[in-house]
Amino acid sequence: MGYFVPVTPGTRYVSVGGAIACDIHGKNHHLSGSFAQHVESLDLIGPDGTTRTLGQDTDDFWLTAGGMGLTGIITSAVLRLTPVETSLMSVDTERVPDLHTLMRRMRESDDDHTYSVAWIDTLASGRALGRSVLTRGEHASAQQVRHRRRGGALPAEPRLTAPPYAPGWLISRPTTKVFNEMWFRKAPAHRVGEITDIPAFFHPLDGVAGWNRLYGRRGFVQYQFVVPDAGEQAMVEIVRRLADAGHPSFLAVLKRFGPGNRAPLSFPMSGWTLAVDLPTHPGLRTLLAELDRIVVAAAGRLYLAKDSRLDAETLSAMYPRLDEFRAGLRRLDPDRVFRSDLARRLDL
Amino acid sequence: MINALGQPQSLFLLGGTSDIALAVVDRYVAIGARPLVILAARPGPRREAAAQRVRDAGLEVETVDFDADDVESHPGLIADVAKGRDLDVSVVAFGVLGDEESAWQDHAEAVRHARINYLAPVSVGVLLGEVVRRQGHGAIVALSSVAGERVRRSNFVYGSGKAGMDGFYLGLGEALRDHGGHVAVIRPGFVHTKMTEGRAPAPLSVSPEQVAEAVVEAVADRRELTWVPGAMRIVMSGLRHVPRKVFRRLPV
Ligand SMILES: Cc1cc2nc3c(=O)[nH]c(=O)nc-3n(C[C@H](O)[C@H](O)[C@H](O)COP(=O)(O)OP(=O)(O)OC[C@H]3O[C@@H](n4cnc5c(N)ncnc54)[C@H](O)[C@@H]3O)c2cc1C
Ligand SMILES: NC(=O)c1ccc[n+]([C@@H]2O[C@H](COP(=O)([O-])OP(=O)(O)OC[C@H]3O[C@@H](n4cnc5c(N)ncnc54)[C@H](OP(=O)(O)O)[C@@H]3O)[C@@H](O)[C@H]2O)c1
Numbered sequence: 284m285g286y287f288v289p290v291t292p293g294t295r296y297v298s299v300g301g302a303i304a305c306d307i308h309g310k311n312h313h314l315s316g317s318f319a320q321h322v323e324s325l326d327l328i329g330p331d332g333t334t335r336t337l338g339q340d341t342d343d344f345w346l347t348a349g350g351m352g353l354t355g356i357i358t359s360a361v362l363r364l365t366p367v368e369t370s371l372m373s374v375d376t377e378r379v380p381d382l383h384t385l386m387r388r389m390r391e392s393d394d395d396h397t398y399s400v401a402w403i404d405t406l407a408s409g410r411a412l413g414r415s416v417l418t419r420g421e422h423a424s425a426q427q428v429r430h431r432r433r434g435g436a437l438p439a440e441p442r443l444t445a446p447p448y449a450p451g452w453l454i455s456r457p458t459t460k461v462f463n464e465m466w467f468r469k470a471p472a473h474r475v476g477e478i479t480d481i482p483a484f485f486h487p488l489d490g491v492a493g494w495n496r497l498y499g500r501r502g503f504v505q506y507q508f509v510v511p512d513a514g515e516q517a518m519v520e521i522v523r524r525l526a527d528a529g530h531p532s533f534l535a536v537l538k539r540f541g542p543g544n545r546a547p548l549s550f551p552m553s554g555w556t557l558a559v560d561l562p563t564h565p566g567l568r569t570l571l572a573e574l575d576r577i578v579v580a581a582a583g584r585l586y587l588a589k590d591s592r593l594d595a596e597t598l599s600a601m602y603p604r605l606d607e608f609r610a611g612l613r614r615l616d617p618d619r620v621f622r623s624d625l626a627r628r629l630d631l
Numbered sequence: 632m633i634n635a636l637g638q639p640q641s642l643f644l645l646g647g648t649s650d651i652a653l654a655v656v657d658r659y660v661a662i663g664a665r666p667l668v669i670l671a672a673r674p675g676p677r678r679e680a681a682a683q684r685v686r687d688a689g690l691e692v693e694t695v696d697f698d699a700d701d702v703e704s705h706p707g708l709i710a711d712v713a714k715g716r717d718l719d720v721s722v723v724a725f726g727v728l729g730d731e732e733s734a735w736q737d738h739a740e741a742v743r744h745a746r747i748n749y750l751a752p753v754s755v756g757v758l759l760g761e762v763v764r765r766q767g768h769g770a771i772v773a774l775s776s777v778a779g780e781r782v783r784r785s786n787f788v789y790g791s792g793k794a795g796m797d798g799f800y801l802g803l804g805e806a807l808r809d810h811g812g813h814v815a816v817i818r819p820g821f822v823h824t825k826m827t828e829g830r831a832p833a834p835l836s837v838s839p840e841q842v843a844e845a846v847v848e849a850v851a852d853r854r855e856l857t858w859v860p861g862a863m864r865i866v867m868s869g870l871r872h873v874p875r876k877v878f879r880r881l882p883v
Contacts, residue, residue: 501852504635565662565848568636572663591635594665624768627717628632628640 286364287422287481289321293536295486300357305588306349306549308556310398310420310485313541317551319348320544323361327354330620334358346611349549351587353612353621353631371423371431372398372484377473382413382522385537386515386555389417393539397421398484403535404463405559406456408526413519415537416470420484428478454498454562459531466534498562505589506571507558509540509551514581518555521574525559528570535559547604547611550586558589568592587625595630632719633770637851638664639719643712645697645755646725647672648681650824651774654843655722660688662847666719669712671697699725699751700743709758713765720850721759722772723752723800727789728826734788741788748792753799760803763812770813770850773800774842777820777858780867784879804855815849817842818867819859835860 290302290309297307302318303325309315324338327347337344347354375396379385385401393399396419403415488494495503510517518537525532536558543552561567575597578585584601585593599605609631625631633639642659644652647670656668668685672678674696685692695712698704712718727747734740752773763769778786779793797816804814819842821833837860845859858864873881 502635563636565851568638568662571636592638593634594638594640624632628634 285367285370287367289315289363289365290318291485293486294489295482296489299360299362300352303348303357303360304350304352305586306544306546306551307588308538308540308551310400310538312551313393313399313539314397316541316544317549319345319546319549321363322348323363325360326358328356328358330355330616330618342611343615345544345546346608346615348544349546349587350608350612351548351625351631352623353626354615355621365422367422368425369423369428370481371428372420372479372481373423373427374477374479374484375419375475376471376477377417378467378470379415379417381411382415382519385413385415385417386518389537389539393419399539401537403522403537403557404467405522405525405532405535406460406463406529408523412526413522414467416467418484423478427476431478454503454531456529456531463534498560501563503560503562504567504571504591505558505560506574507556507586507589508574508578508583509554509556509586510578510581510583511552511554514554514583517577517581517583518557520577521557524570524574524577528566530561530564530567530570532559532561547608548587548602550584550588552584554583556586558586587629590625593629595628598629632717632768633850636662637847638662639666639770639850641669641717641719642666643669643671643718643721645671645721645723646699647694647697648677649724649726649774650826650839651819651822651842651846652722652724653681653684654839655772655846656685656688656690658840658843658847660690665690667716668692669718670694671708671712672725673698699747699755702746702751702754705751705754705758709755709762713762717766718759718762718769720770720772721762722774722846723755723759723796724774725751726774726793726826728786729789731786731788744788745792748789749795749799752796756796756799756803760807760812763807764810767811769811770815770853771800771803771807772815772817772846772850773797775800775816775818777818777863777867780818781871781878801856813850813853813855815846815854816856817846817849817859818857818863819845820863822859835863835866 290307292307292309303322306317306319308317324336325347326334326336328334337347379388389399389401398420401415401417403413407414482489538556540551540554540556543549571592579600642656646652659666668690670678670681670692678694682692682694695708697708725747727744729744734744759771763771773796775797776793778790779797782790782794800814800816807814819837821827821836822839822842823836824839842859845857849857
């Protein structure tokens with residue numbers, strides 16, 4: 284018997300403060316909601332230097348959840364953990380030929396699985412648009428892993444290290460196409476109940492130290508949005524735009540969200556979310572501005588934890604409760620002791 | 632802030648009527664940025680027309696009176712402009728070319744050129760450096776010239792001023808690195824603007840739009856030194872090593 288964090292992102296290199304400040308979500312959002320929903324209370328140092336303990340019954344708790352660090356510094360938190368029998372995962376994997384099939388599969392059966400996420404090949408187009416690998420997982424029971432040697436839950440060190448200087452062509456359209464093709468073919472057509480460890484299932488990128496450097500000098504931009512269920516067509520449109528634009532993105536991650544929560548700046552809402560990493564390129568500005576417009580038209584929004592380019596105007600079209608957040612900040616921190624580049628850019 | 636894709640929220644143009652500076656505004660609009668534009672220039676119909684052009688591009692614009700030659704006024708002016716807001720990208724665009732043959736033989740004119748092309752850039756450079764240090768971020772673009780890379784007989788008053796300002800801004804870039812700042816020195820060749828109107832274009836001549844594109848990418852990529860066109864870099868690295876005797880005879 285042991286315990287597991289109630290919500291984990293795609294990397295284990297995060298702090299509890301950062302998890303609350305971004306109100307992060309995991310592969311279990313459709314059933315379990317986001318991080319703050321599992322926090323009983325938190326301690327917050329305010330702009331005057333005093334610490335307050337905030338519970339879920341206070342407005343300031345929900346301003347802090349998803350508040351991007353602007354309400355103060357979280358120094359400790361009380362979490363409700365998830366009991367698990369083992370430190371292993373039982374994983375089902377299936378290859379899916381296109382986006383429509385994928386979204387239908389997820390709509391029909393996501394709720395039968397604690398964890399569910401799909402990796403899309405964004406370079407596939409035409410009939411193969413949205414071809415993907417859908418993975419579902421459960422914490423393995425003691426019964427399931429009876430015959431396996433049980434080691435530690437997490438490896439001590441990353442398994443691979445990226446070279447310090449990557450050439451610009453490393454992540455380009457041709458190399459990505461080859462990679463994506465291999466990765467798609469490597470996935471089993473359908474496999475049930477494979478036993479894997481926690482890093483392999485939740486944190487695959489953590490296995491490659493410095494993976495971000497693979498993008499070379501210009502780096503990359505992360506883009507993650509959510510559209511409500513009614514905006515399903517917008518999701519299809521965006522996947523098509525990404526495929527047409529041919530910006531190499533290794534993997535785009537598609538996931539279904541359950542309902543959102545009380546926090547005015549919390550990202551998740553019922554619907555579909557897609558996360559992509561795109562190498563920086565001059566043409567990206569207009570592409571992402573177009574995607575923003577599609578997201579806004581579908582009443583969706585962008586995830587601030589990943590954003591590095593949005594402007595204040597577009598943000599207010601995406602977060603209808605933005606003014607409530609701003610008013611809360613003016614009350615909590617009238618002299619604006621807590622500032623960040625994000626706050627300056629987005630006029631938070 | 633300048634976002635991850637190089638789009639600023641404010642653009643401060645010193646020499647706000649310069650054709651190249653205004654092309655930078657257009658370029659930013661073209662890549663989807665909508666910065667507040669602050670035009671520092673001498674008052675008059677040229678500044679009015681420049682402000683109108685920026686407004687027509689759909690941007691908010693402010694104008695401030697700026698005479699490059701009046702260095703005593705610069706500290707107050709830049710403090711006012713930077714008050715209560717961040718200066719994301721500042722472009723040092725003013726400069727004079729004039730008639731080169733009279734410039735080296737006319738004391739008053741040579742001194743005026745030296746003041747505007749070297750002294751004034753140092754004056755505003757120090758002040759912009761202060762702003763960047765306080766902000767902890769910000770880009771400064773210096774419009775230098777290939778004329779300063781190897782100073783030649785045909786325009787050595789202008790060229791020597793550019794050589795000086797080029798060196799100053801490269802050094803400023805080094806000094807501001809640890810403060811989060813970035814200085815982009817741009818060395819264009821012959822640019823078709825009102826400065827060069829009526830002159831026979833030199834080889835590899837470019838448009839203000841081409842220079843502007845290079846400026847915007849230099850800011851986005853945090854590049855320190857940029858030639859426009861890019862091929863100019865190769866030409867100049869060749870010219871730098873030509874012996875004086877030969878250099879003198881070249882039609883440059
Ligand atoms: C490979 C990778 C995969 C990811 N996958 C996911 C995912 O699946 N789901 C998801 O939701 N996110 C995901 N993320 C984003 C990540 O979970 C969030 O950015 C998270 O907030 C990072 O935590 P951190 O501790 O590193 O915070 P930082 O990056 O240091 O800070 C993030 C924000 O939190 C604030 N903050 C940090 N600590 C505190 C504190 N003690 N008190 C107050 N505010 C604080 C900061 O001011 C900042 O605004 C992923 C990121 C990476 C790199
Ligand atoms: N054109 C080229 O071939 C070329 C090549 C390399 C580098 N450059 C450099 O690029 C920069 C921009 O030039 P440009 O081609 O855009 O020419 P431009 O349109 O003539 O711009 C020069 C600007 O300098 C301003 N200026 C001159 N004296 C001033 C003073 N005392 N106070 C304030 N402003 C003053 C002028 O403002 P007013 O409107 O008030 O006169 C004018 O707007 C200059 O530094 C130039 O040296 C140009």
